[in-house]
Amino acid sequence: MNSHSLVKKRKILMYLFFWILYFIGVVNVAQLNDFSLSNLVKNLVMFVIDCSVFFLTTEWFVPKLIINGKNYFLWLKYLLPIIFLSFTHYFLDYWFVAPLFPESHDLKYALPLYFVNVFWTAGISLGVGFTHHFYENQLKIKELELLKNKTELKLLLYKMNPHFLFNTLNNIYAHSITNSEETPSMILRLSRLMRHIIDNDSEYVSLKSELDFIKDYVVLEKMRHGPEIRINFEVHGNPEGLFIPKMLLIPFVENCFKHASADNIKDFYIHITIRIEEDKLTLFCENSTTQRGHENLENPKSGGFGLSAVRRKLELLYPPDDFLFHLKQESGRFTVQLQLPLKSRKFFVA
Numbered sequence: 001m002n003s004h005s006l007v008k009k010r011k012i013l014m015y016l017f018f019w020i021l022y023f024i025g026v027v028n029v030a031q032l033n034d035f036s037l038s039n040l041v042k043n044l045v046m047f048v049i050d051c052s053v054f055f056l057t058t059e060w061f062v063p064k065l066i067i068n069g070k071n072y073f074l075w076l077k078y079l080l081p082i083i084f085l086s087f088t089h090y091f092l093d094y095w096f097v098a099p100l101f102p103e104s105h106d107l108k109y110a111l112p113l114y115f116v117n118v119f120w121t122a123g124i125s126l127g128v129g130f131t132h133h134f135y136e137n138q139l140k141i142k143e144l145e146l147l148k149n150k151t152e153l154k155l156l157l158y159k160m161n162p163h164f165l166f167n168t169l170n171n172i173y174a175h176s177i178t179n180s181e182e183t184p185s186m187i188l189r190l191s192r193l194m195r196h197i198i199d200n201d202s203e204y205v206s207l208k209s210e211l212d213f214i215k216d217y218v219v220l221e222k223m224r225h226g227p228e229i230r231i232n233f234e235v236h237g238n239p240e241g242l243f244i245p246k247m248l249l250i251p252f253v254e255n256c257f258k259h260a261s262a263d264n265i266k267d268f269y270i271h272i273t274i275r276i277e278e279d280k281l282t283l284f285c286e287n288s289t290t291q292r293g294h295e296n297l298e299n300p301k302s303g304g305f306g307l308s309a310v311r312r313k314l315e316l317l318y319p320p321d322d323f324l325f326h327l328k329q330e331s332g333r334f335t336v337q338l339q340l341p342l343k344s345r346k347f348f349v350a
Contacts, residue, residue, distance in 0.1 A: 011132055015058075018128050022050070042093065046117065049089045053121045054128075056081060062129030082122055089114040168193065168217070171224040182223045189216040204343060205246045207239035207281070211274065214253055218272070221257045229268040237276025243343040245317055249274075249283055251310045252336050256287045259334065276342070283338040289329075307336075314340070 061078045065071070090111045168190055175183045196205075196213045218233045225231075256270045268288050275282045307327065314323055324339040 010135060014128060014132055018054070018124070045089065045092050049085050049092075049114075049118065050121045052085055053082065053118055054125045057122055057125035058129035058132070062126065062133060066133055082118055083115075086111070086115045086118045089118065168220060171220055174224065186220055186223055189220055192216050193220075203245060204243040207242040207244045207276070207342060210244050210246070210249060211235055211239055214250060214274075217250060217253060225257075229270060231270045231272075233272045235274045235276075237274075239276055241345050242276065242279065242281075243345070244281065244340075245313075248310075248313065248317075248340075249338075251307070252283060252285050252338065255307065255336075256285050259287050259289045279342045279344060281338075281340055281342050283336070285336040287334055288332055289334040 056078075061074075064074055093110060093114075172183065172186045172190060175186060193213060193216055196209060215233070218231065222231055253272055256272065259268075259270075269286075271284075271286045273282075273284045275284075311325060314325055318340060322341055324337065326335075326337040328335045328337075
């Protein structure tokens with residue numbers, strides 16, 4: 001249900017609730033005290049007047065007041081028809097109802113009572129109108145916040161994809177100038193990576209396709225680095241029927257290899273482990289590094305994407321208590337631990 005339908009539904013329910021209370025508390029009680037035709041006609045006249053006051057207040061005055069703020073001329077334009085309706089109520093009784101039922105109508109104190117009734121209805125109507133617009137405004141704020149988050153997520157993804165593809169193309173270019181026999185295989189894997197990015201336009205993709213994407217990327221990096229670094233990549237658990245935000249994991253894997261390029265370390269290693277347990281995913285990345293490499297990794301201004309942007313994406317996607325994200329720098333090694341919930345297929349069907 002979109003926000004417009006939700007606002008309309010809530011408005012109808014609020015108005016319906018008001019009129020149910022109105023009939024129970026005003027018309028019905030008055031009718032029970034004097035169950036006669038004259039009292040019924042009198043209550044119908046009062047109902048027409050109160051309806052006019054209610055819709056004048058909720059549909060015209062409150063929206064105008066919210067838009068214009070404090071406006072004494074607007075209040076005057078509102079009070080004049082309210083006073084007019086009070087006199088209208090009196091004259092309808094005086095000219096039409098009283099002549100029909102002269103024995104049951106005493107208009108001696110009617111005018112002050114009609115003023116009290118109309119202003120009482122106006123006060124309740126103001127409360128209903130402001131309550132409705134308060135909820136409508138809250139819904140709009142939430143909708144704008146959601147739109148802002150989605151826009152920011154798209155910007156982060158658009159920033160990530162060119163950076164990732166640029167690095168991969170550099171890898172293939174380095175192999176092509178040496179006439180490597182692995183170049184065709186690398187191009188094939190790159191085409192699969194690009195298909196994953198282009199064809200999957202939704203925010204969430206299947207976990208299996210995302211893991212295949214990471215595997216292809218790891219293979220490309222193995223071809224690039226050769227035996228210079230030790231790479232261990234493991235996936236435990238069943239990804240079938242589970243979904244994850246698109247391109248969420250690849251920056252962590254990519255940053256491991258960024259260390260390998262930035263740091264001049266002998267016997268460089270990378271360990272990447274992904275565990276899937278029911279609807280939870282845990283990613284653990286560990287690689288040898290220097291302090292300089294770690295500083296470059298954390299700083300998005302150094303030319304890379306930066307883990308700060310990935311952290312921001314996590315904050316946009318999940319409530320603070322729903323994910324775990326730890327970075328740790330020790331002597332000679334850098335580790336990343338990420339734990340987050342996965343979506344099942346029924347989440348998208350509902």
